Ligand SMILES: [Zn+2]
């Protein structure tokens with residue numbers, strides 16, 4: 001996932017840093033560095049992967065600190081963006097898409113990990 005993570009100073013100049021670790025070459029100010037990041041590097045479309053809410057148009061700081069967080073799911077650790085506080089609308093969206101949050105994602109949201117589902121094994125008793 002590629003969201004603006006912030007800036008790093010480089011002498012009197014600034015580099016913009018992507019959440020993936022990509023860093024621009026030094027620019028005279030933060031604004032130029034940010035513009036460089038947009039042109040040099042393709043940033044992710046800010047859409048929640050669970051409910052589909054589109055955060056396009058928000059400032060990068062808003063996206064990073066308020067709107068979104070990066071989650072990983074599945075054994076391969078595929079990354080996706082999700083509404084930061086996982087509102088009910090987002091959970092409903094996730095349920096409709098039949099997405100299952102894994103343990104790490106749940107812990108990222110501070111949600112309790114569900115108990116294991118027990119089921120009766122047919123013919124198990126003699
Ligand atoms: Zn990136």
Ligand SMILES: [Zn+2]
Nearest residue numbers: 048051083090
């Ligand atoms: Zn969402």
